[in-house]
Amino acid sequence: MIKVVTVELETNEMADITDEVRKFVRESGVEEGAILIFSKGSTGAVTTIEYEPGLKKDFPRIMERIAPHDEHYEHHKTWGDDNGSSHVKSAIVGTSLVVPFKNGELLLGTWQQIVVINFDTRKRRREVILQILKAL
Numbered sequence: 472m473i474k475v476v477t478v479e480l481e482t483n484e485m486a487d488i489t490d491e492v493r494k495f496v497r498e499s500g501v502e503e504g505a506i507l508i509f510s511k512g513s514t515g516a517v518t519t520i521e522y523e524p525g526l527k528k529d530f531p532r533i534m535e536r537i538a539p540h541d542e543h544y545e546h547h548k549t550w551g552d553d554n555g556s557s558h559v560k561s562a563i564v565g566t567s568l569v570v571p572f573k574n575g576e577l578l579l580g581t582w583q584q585i586v587v588i589n590f591d592t593r594k595r596r597r598e599v600i601l602q603i604l605k606a607l
Contacts, residue, residue: 472499472603479596480589483531487522488599489584495601497575503606508568511598514557514591516564522584534560540592557590564588
């Protein structure tokens with residue numbers, strides 16, 4: 472079973488998709504397994520975080536320290552663009568996540584939400600693919 476969730480995000484914006492993921496797992500009718508969450512593209516990412524106002528500000532600030540936009544990136548020469556740091560950030564955080572579930576419920580921590588992040592230097596429509604992996 473596969474579903475695509477689409478989210479429009481500004482640069483360095485993140486969106487909580489936990490409810491969509493939870494709903495898809497419940498509607499699948501599968502009681503036990505895992506769900507693969509995959510963000511298409513090389514300038515976006517998926518991860519878990521405590522989705523609250525402070526971390527929504529902290530996360531992009533810290534990622535900017537790790538891969539600053541104004542740093543020199545050879546990637547810019549390849550395509551004549553300005554998003555080398557976006558690709559690096561995406562590679563560090565990752566574009567996929569696997570979350571187990573039991574009795575049709577995600578096995579997340581109390582303050583753990585699933586988020587998709589747009590690291591690109593422009594607004595993007597992010598497609599996130601959800602796939603149920605049924606336990607044997």
